[in-house]
Amino acid sequence: MSFEITKELTKNPKTKPDSSNLVFGKHFTDHMFIMDYETGKGWHSPRIVPYQPILLDPAAKVFHYGQTIFEGLKAFRKADGTVVTFRPNKNFERLNRSNERLSIPAIDEKLALEALRELLLIDQDWVPSEEGTSLYIRPFVIATESALGVNPSEKYMFMIIMSPVGSYYAEGINPVKIFVESKYVRAVRGGVGNAKTAGNYAASLKAQEEAHEQGYSQVLWLDGVHLKYIEEVGSMNIFFRIDGKVVTPALNGSILDGITRNSIIQLLKHWGWTVEERQISIDELVEAQKSDKLEEIFGTGTAAVISPVGEISYAGEKFTIRDGSTGELSAKLYDTLTGIQRGALEDPFGWVVEIK
Amino acid sequence: MSFEITKELTKNPKTKPDSSNLVFGKHFTDHMFIMDYETGKGWHSPRIVPYQPILLDPAAKVFHYGQTIFEGLKAFRKADGTVVTFRPNKNFERLNRSNERLSIPAIDEKLALEALRELLLIDQDWVPSEEGTSLYIRPFVIATESALGVNPSEKYMFMIIMSPVGSYYAEGINPVKIFVESKYVRAVRGGVGNAKTAGNYAASLKAQEEAHEQGYSQVLWLDGVHLKYIEEVGSMNIFFRIDGKVVTPALNGSILDGITRNSIIQLLKHWGWTVEERQISIDELVEAQKSDKLEEIFGTGTAAVISPVGEISYAGEKFTIRDGSTGELSAKLYDTLTGIQRGALEDPFGWVVEIK
Numbered sequence: 019m020s021f022e023i024t025k026e027l028t029k030n031p032k033t034k035p036d037s038s039n040l041v042f043g044k045h046f047t048d049h050m051f052i053m054d055y056e057t058g059k060g061w062h063s064p065r066i067v068p069y070q071p072i073l074l075d076p077a078a079k080v081f082h083y084g085q086t087i088f089e090g091l092k093a094f095r096k097a098d099g100t101v102v103t104f105r106p107n108k109n110f111e112r113l114n115r116s117n118e119r120l121s122i123p124a125i126d127e128k129l130a131l132e133a134l135r136e137l138l139l140i141d142q143d144w145v146p147s148e149e150g151t152s153l154y155i156r157p158f159v160i161a162t163e164s165a166l167g168v169n170p171s172e173k174y175m176f177m178i179i180m181s182p183v184g185s186y187y188a189e190g191i192n193p194v195k196i197f198v199e200s201k202y203v204r205a206v207r208g209g210v211g212n213a214k215t216a217g218n219y220a221a222s223l224k225a226q227e228e229a230h231e232q233g234y235s236q237v238l239w240l241d242g243v244h245l246k247y248i249e250e251v252g253s254m255n256i257f258f259r260i261d262g263k264v265v266t267p268a269l270n271g272s273i274l275d276g277i278t279r280n281s282i283i284q285l286l287k288h289w290g291w292t293v294e295e296r297q298i299s300i301d302e303l304v305e306a307q308k309s310d311k312l313e314e315i316f317g318t319g320t321a322a323v324i325s326p327v328g329e330i331s332y333a334g335e336k337f338t339i340r341d342g343s344t345g346e347l348s349a350k351l352y353d354t355l356t357g358i359q360r361g362a363l364e365d366p367f368g369w370v371v372e373i374k
Numbered sequence: 375m376s377f378e379i380t381k382e383l384t385k386n387p388k389t390k391p392d393s394s395n396l397v398f399g400k401h402f403t404d405h406m407f408i409m410d411y412e413t414g415k416g417w418h419s420p421r422i423v424p425y426q427p428i429l430l431d432p433a434a435k436v437f438h439y440g441q442t443i444f445e446g447l448k449a450f451r452k453a454d455g456t457v458v459t460f461r462p463n464k465n466f467e468r469l470n471r472s473n474e475r476l477s478i479p480a481i482d483e484k485l486a487l488e489a490l491r492e493l494l495l496i497d498q499d500w501v502p503s504e505e506g507t508s509l510y511i512r513p514f515v516i517a518t519e520s521a522l523g524v525n526p527s528e529k530y531m532f533m534i535i536m537s538p539v540g541s542y543y544a545e546g547i548n549p550v551k552i553f554v555e556s557k558y559v560r561a562v563r564g565g566v567g568n569a570k571t572a573g574n575y576a577a578s579l580k581a582q583e584e585a586h587e588q589g590y591s592q593v594l595w596l597d598g599v600h601l602k603y604i605e606e607v608g609s610m611n612i613f614f615r616i617d618g619k620v621v622t623p624a625l626n627g628s629i630l631d632g633i634t635r636n637s638i639i640q641l642l643k644h645w646g647w648t649v650e651e652r653q654i655s656i657d658e659l660v661e662a663q664k665s666d667k668l669e670e671i672f673g674t675g676t677a678a679v680i681s682p683v684g685e686i687s688y689a690g691e692k693f694t695i696r697d698g699s700t701g702e703l704s705a706k707l708y709d710t711l712t713g714i715q716r717g718a719l720e721d722p723f724g725w726v727v728e729i730k
Contacts, residue, residue, distance in 0.1 A: 042522065042523050043433065043521050043522025043523050044520075044521050044522075046432075046433060046520075050432060069432070071429040071430055071431050071432070072429070072430060072431075072432055073427045073428070073429050074427055074428060074430065075427050075428075076402075076406060076425075076427070076428055076533055076535050077399065077402060077512075077535060077537075080436070080437060080572075081436060081442060081444075081514060081516050081572070082442075082444055082512070082514060082572060082575070083572050083575035083576055083579070084440045084442070084571070084572025084573045084574075084575060084576035085576050085579060086437060086438075086440070086576070088437075088438055119580060120576060120579060120580070121579040121580050121583050154522070156433075156438070156522060158437060158438060160437050164400075164402075165399050165400050166398065166399025166400075166510070166512060166537060167398050167399050167542075168575050168578065168579075168582070168608060168609055169579070169582065169583075170579050170583060177432055179432050179433060181433075181522060186523075201564060202564050202565070203562050203563065203564030203565045204565075205565075206559050206562040206565070206598040206599075207559070208557060208558050208559030208598070208601070209558070209559045209560075209561075209562070209577055209598070210573075210576065210577045215440070215573070215576060216436075216437070216438060216439050216440025216572065216573060216576070217440045217566075217571070217572060217573015217574070217576050217577060218440075218573070219438070219439035219440060219441075219524050220439055220440035220441050220442070220476060220566065220571060220572070220573050221565055221566045221573060222524065223439070223441060223476060223477040223524075223525070223526050224475060224476070224477050226524070226525065227477050227525075227526060242562040242564070242565070242598055242599070243562075243598070243599050245564070252524060253524055
């Protein structure tokens with residue numbers, strides 16, 4: 019298959035936002051990638067065009083039945099000015115796993131990578147260079163057929179948009195407070211919890227809003243069957259350092275197979291840590307905290323990278339983790355991962371892909 | 375509060391589709407209703423405009439985080455030409471319950487009813503009169519703020535679009551076959567199963583597609599915790615006539631509080647039937663079938679009205695219900711409900727609202 023991506027460049031480049039004060043996901047670059055799908059024709063007309071609004075029929079299936087999936091990855095600027103991405107092939111593999119679960123036709127991963135490469139080359143000046151900044155990349159697919167029956171769409175759009183970003187949390191690398199949710203449920207086995215699809219996030223808004231009102235940044239979800247086993251945080255996977263080992267919930271079908279999660283596990287094992295991917299109950303966590311064996315908690319995700327957790331609230335009790343300070347392992351992981359991503363440290367795993 | 379709904383009428387009325395051969399949700403009327411929301415301004419600018427595509431930023435939250443809800447109701451043409459709707463106030467009450475669950479600001483129900491009335495008056499010629507036809511009405515809300523953080527949107531659009539429709543199922547009032555799903559899960563308590571939100575339907579597509587491949591029209595969902603208790607069918611609530619009584623799953627938070635369901639329960643009680651709203655397990659159902667006590671199964675919903683079930687498949691076994699024929703209670707309920715809706719029968723409950 020040959021990819022011919024047509025390009026239409028903007029005649030009115032935007033003013034770039036101040037990179038020392040970037041808000042997450044509010045500003046978008048000058049261009050975007052689009053490709054259409056129609057039953058019988060397959061995916062076609064890949065193109066890069068000026069960033070612009072899209073025109074959809076009000077009956078487009080995405081509005082009514084949520085047939086949509088997305089990805090999130092980042093591009094970084096190295097000290098020498100080179101632009102790199104981090105394991106982008108993993109994102110497009112996961113995009114197709116999400117597509118499969120949502121009955122959306124698969125996308126050629128090589129074409130998606132090539133589209134991203136060409137888009138990044140065109141908008142390379144948008145990749146910020148300040149410490150802690152990056153270009154957040156959002157590939158997504160939406161069902162665009164105009165028809166109200168509940169069944170898979172006959173038409174889709176695949177798009178890539180990009181946004182220069184700073185920290186995801188207002189706290190930056192400082193510890194966040196999380197609220198263990200025991201009323202609302204995000205996902206259950208047999209559902210779509212391991213797909214990056216809109217409905218999972220919609221289902222999280224109410225709980226997150228209530229947690230915010232109580233001063234917590236994020237919700238820690240428990241499993242949908244027993245409301246007992248730890249799953250993930252709103253937009254991150256979660257890790258616990260307990261008694262010298264690192265424990266993280268196993269990929270059970272209802273949590274996201276995070277690429278940062280996977281990278282952190284590889285890094286930890288590379289350093290000689292024991293990493294257990296297994297069921298971990300909230301009771302085990304509380305017990306570890308009470309017996310002083312809970313050494314650190316941190317979340318991992320593309321948007322937040324590593325986010326130390328300084329306090330958890332569960333069933334009316336508040337637990338302060340290591341006096342609310344950032345753990346040394348969290349800090350080392352953050353420094354190493356961002357160091358690899360930005361080319362300041364060696365990349366022993368071949369994760370970083372130069373865009374040229 | 376005074377409602378001033380501005381109106382811009384189309385200069386190019388569309389050709390109406392042939393009412394003897396309507397496909398569900400493919401054709402839309404000449405006009406639609408729109409109202410905008412913005413934090414600080416509230417809901418504003420209610421207007422009726424020609425049916426047309428809408429322009430959205432690719433970063434609009436509905437595409438990424440599925441913050442959207444919808445409703446479905448119908449308008450009918452009585453023999454005397456009058457246009458009526460069926461319990462529309464119930465739909466807008468539920469719309470606001472869905473809004474609440476999805477962290478979407480409430481909509482004034484009186485304004486929504488007035489908007490619907492005015493839209494129906496403008497497009498009244500689109501209400502078909504043939505037996506089995508109606509005008510399907512789809513109110514919905516989408517999050518339109520352009521920002522990639524996972525939190526409730528600061529901007530929304532509320533719209534009403536309308537589509538002349540025939541039967542929802544190709545089978546019409548003839549019995550459908552349903553597949554009892556024991557791998558995929560639609561919803562779980564604590565989730566959004568009782569809200570009419572896109573993600574619930576997105577989560578159902580894969581199971582429905584696999585059921586279709588095996589010759590089944592719909593999936594019968596079991597509860598997310600035990601995979602044991604019956605919840606609902608794809609786009610309907612479900613009723614069982616067992617040993618002279620009618621049983622339907624209780625509203626447990628993970629199933630839809632159907633307006634047709636509610637109306638059927640009222641009708642049945644009015645006729646002197648015992649109706650039990652309770653947990654019913656798939657084992658109880660299989661047992662009732664095997665002991666010849668399962669007299670009828672039917673689904674209820676706005677789109678399908680009453681849909682008799684002729685066959686269910688569970689765990690590799692197929693059960694033919696009353697030799698695959700339509701039950702007398704299903705038929706009587708269908709005739710009565712559609713008779714009330716179309717003015718052929720008396721409306722003892724005050725369900726029908728004339729549009730004038």
